Amino acid sequence: MLDESKPLFIAVAEQIEEGILDATYVEDEPVPSTNELAAFLRINPATAGKGLNRLVDAGVLVKRRGVGMFVAPGAVELLRRRRREAFTRTYLVPLLREAARLDIPPHELVQMITKEASR
Amino acid sequence: MNAIEARDLSKHYRDVAAIDEVSISLEENRVHGLLGRNGAGKTTLMKLLTAQIFASSGSMQVLGEDPVENAGVLSRTCFIQESQKYPDGFRPRDVLRIAQKLYPAWDQGLAADLVADFRLPEKRAIRKLSRGQLSAVGIIIGLASRAPLTFFDEPYLGLDAVARRLFFDRLLADYAEHPRTIVLSTHHIDEVSNLLEHVVLLDQGRVMLDEEADALQGAAIEVSGRLAEVEEFTARSEVLHEARIGALATATILTDGETTAAAARAAGLDVAPVSLQNYIVHRTTAAAPAAAR
Amino acid sequence: MRYRTVIDMHFVNRMQAYGWPLLVMVIALVIVLSIGAIVGTQGAEVRAEMYEGMTWSGAIFSLLGPLIGYGFVSMGQYFPLALGLGVTRREFAAGQSLLFLGNALAYALLVTLGKTVEAATGGFGLGIRFFDVFYTGTGASWQTFVQTFLLIVAVLFLGAAITSAFLRFGQPILWISGSLLGLLGVAIVAGIVLVDGFGGRLLELLTLSWGSWMGVIAAVGLVAAGTWVLLVRRTQVR
Numbered sequence: 274m275l276d277e278s279k280p281l282f283i284a285v286a287e288q289i290e291e292g293i294l295d296a297t298y299v300e301d302e303p304v305p306s307t308n309e310l311a312a313f314l315r316i317n318p319a320t321a322g323k324g325l326n327r328l329v330d331a332g333v334l335v336k337r338r339g340v341g342m343f344v345a346p347g348a349v350e351l352l353r354r355r356r357r358e359a360f361t362r363t364y365l366v367p368l369l370r371e372a373a374r375l376d377i378p379p380h381e382l383v384q385m386i387t388k389e390a391s392r
Numbered sequence: 393m394n395a396i397e398a399r400d401l402s403k404h405y406r407d408v409a410a411i412d413e414v415s416i417s418l419e420e421n422r423v424h425g426l427l428g429r430n431g432a433g434k435t436t437l438m439k440l441l442t443a444q445i446f447a448s449s450g451s452m453q454v455l456g457e458d459p460v461e462n463a464g465v466l467s468r469t470c471f472i473q474e475s476q477k478y479p480d481g482f483r484p485r486d487v488l489r490i491a492q493k494l495y496p497a498w499d500q501g502l503a504a505d506l507v508a509d510f511r512l513p514e515k516r517a518i519r520k521l522s523r524g525q526l527s528a529v530g531i532i533i534g535l536a537s538r539a540p541l542t543f544f545d546e547p548y549l550g551l552d553a554v555a556r557r558l559f560f561d562r563l564l565a566d567y568a569e570h571p572r573t574i575v576l577s578t579h580h581i582d583e584v585s586n587l588l589e590h591v592v593l594l595d596q597g598r599v600m601l602d603e604e605a606d607a608l609q610g611a612a613i614e615v616s617g618r619l620a621e622v623e624e625f626t627a628r629s630e631v632l633h634e635a636r637i638g639a640l641a642t643a644t645i646l647t648d649g650e651t652t653a654a655a656a657r658a659a660g661l662d663v664a665p666v667s668l669q670n671y672i673v674h675r676t677t678a679a680a681p682a683a684a685r
Numbered sequence: 686m687r688y689r690t691v692i693d694m695h696f697v698n699r700m701q702a703y704g705w706p707l708l709v710m711v712i713a714l715v716i717v718l719s720i721g722a723i724v725g726t727q728g729a730e731v732r733a734e735m736y737e738g739m740t741w742s743g744a745i746f747s748l749l750g751p752l753i754g755y756g757f758v759s760m761g762q763y764f765p766l767a768l769g770l771g772v773t774r775r776e777f778a779a780g781q782s783l784l785f786l787g788n789a790l791a792y793a794l795l796v797t798l799g800k801t802v803e804a805a806t807g808g809f810g811l812g813i814r815f816f817d818v819f820y821t822g823t824g825a826s827w828q829t830f831v832q833t834f835l836l837i838v839a840v841l842f843l844g845a846a847i848t849s850a851f852l853r854f855g856q857p858i859l860w861i862s863g864s865l866l867g868l869l870g871v872a873i874v875a876g877i878v879l880v881d882g883f884g885g886r887l888l889e890l891l892t893l894s895w896g897s898w899m900g901v902i903a904a905v906g907l908v909a910a911g912t913w914v915l916l917v918r919r920t921q922v923r
Contacts, residue, residue: 280607476769
């Protein structure tokens with residue numbers, strides 16, 4: 274369920290980010306509490322809390338005293354922008370490397386992408 | 393505050409050092425893992441900290457005080473021993489009744505729930521219980537005592553998969569609601585690794601590793617690829633384990649932060665995470681030949 | 686008061702603390718009574734002779750076996766559990782001492798009562814002696830009570846002390862103490878055989894006044910209790 278190659282709290286934060294991007298959690302609505310998250314993911318509450326706090330620091334979540342954590346207004350836009358920045362490194366570089374191994378020149382790759390997208 | 397503070401703690405049995413100058417600090421209200429192979433000294437250390445046995449040298453503070461003959465500390469400390477002996481004729485309900493009187497924060501409702509969950513035959517003689525049922529008796533006392541400091545020594549012994557999951561979930565739920573210091577000592581590292589915040593690894597009575605669990609998660613990676621490339625890449629790193637098949641190789645190496653994995657990928661190698669369990673196994677087996685010399 | 690919980694622990698298995706000593710004693714009594722019933726059929730003279738001879742019957746000592754066993758078990762089985770549940774050694778020693786004293790009180794009362802009834806009924810009408818023997822005292826009832834109480838307390842603490850010594854020093858302590866006792870026995874026998882007047886002196890020593898004997902028993906009890914208290918504070922749970 275969680276990405277094991279990273280520290281657990283980062284994996285927790287990423288999972289919440291995914292939830293925000295696919296609208297499981299909506300802006301201005303609450304996200305699960307530390308203890309709910311811990312019980313659901315079967316991890317230490319402190320780790321869950323650390324993951325949530327990481328998102329607070331990044332401006333993705335806001336803490337409302339006594340109520341809990343909420344998705345910050347503009348969080349979706351913020352996440353998209355950040356993910357776009359990482360897109361090249363996480364997806365394009367490996368794609369081009371594999372393409373080079375298979376002798377697929379860039380212009381052919383573009384054709385393949387266009388074709389796949391129009392399906 | 394630290395729940396446990398040990399300085400140069402040693403326990404000698406004749407000429408054998410079961411615990412050899414151990415210095416550790418375990419912060420309160422966290423879940424600590426006390427790991428190591430059989431005979432590494434885990435149980436001895438916990439027995440020292442709970443004043444079941446006496447130290448040969450060194451000092452310790454448990455919940456801020458010396459635990460030896462200290463009723464104030466020991467009534468707030470619960471040590472669930474894998475090898476706890478019970479007098480003839482005792483039944484689980486007798487032990488639970490006595491534990492209830494000894495632990496001020498005992499929750500009888502929780503104890504009753506757990507007895508039902510584990511399907512513990514309360515009125516059967518303890519002598520006739522299975523190993524798993526015996527472990528359940530300990531787990532129930534450990535959780536229901538709500539002691540500010542609780543040690544679990546091999547709580548999983550003889551438990552089936554359902555009971556293991558039950559223990560994990562009930563521990564997690566109760567810990568979330570009633571934060572306290574938990575020291576978990578087990579060989580089932582994979583089962584509890586998501587619960588541990590801090591890990592102490594003992595080897596031959598000494599502290600081999602004393603780290604935050606977060607730091608250990610990325611501490612090692614497994615890289616694989618062509619033998620020459622793997623060897624070239626791992627030349628600069630500390631290799632914990634290596635396996636070869638034909639012209640291919642897999643190596644477990646220590647990382648210098650997150651950059652190592654990226655560098656390995658850039659070098660065309662496949663990168664896989666190393667679980668805490670495997671990391672511990674590699675660390676302890678890598679140390680064995682060095683110690684034997 | 687956590688020492689009370691130590692006492693509670695002993696009420697879990699009442700058979701171990703009270704059942705066995707009583708059962709063993711009752712069985713011994715029943716055997717003696719049966720003998721009395723059989724011998725009684727041989728006529729009044731034989732019965733009177735038996736009544737006289739049974740003054741030296743040691744059947745009452747059957748009570749001491751399970752009691753010393755109880756002393757062993759308190760250290761061997763209850764001590765590890767008490768410490769495992771966070772009781773201090775001091776608390777354990779306090780609770781256990783009170784239990785020993787309470788037990789001794791109960792058994793001493795029982796024996797005294799038995800002796801009184803036995804003496805009043807001429808050996809339960811069968812002309813036997815079980816309680817009313819030389820070892821339970823030849824004086825007044827209160828003397829019987831004091832004597833039995835001291836003896837039982839000494840035996841209980843001795844059992845606990847032996848087990849603590851075993852836990853503390855391991856097997857060798859048993860060999861050493863056993864050998865020392867054996868040597869003492871050999872020395873006494875050798876003394877009687879080889880040294881003139883040794884036997885006489887010994888006899889003088891053994892025919893102390895009642896009060897002095899009580900002093901001796903009390904001293905043995907105190908040494909045993911002291912040894913136990915000293916050792917239990919240093920005993921580790923393996």
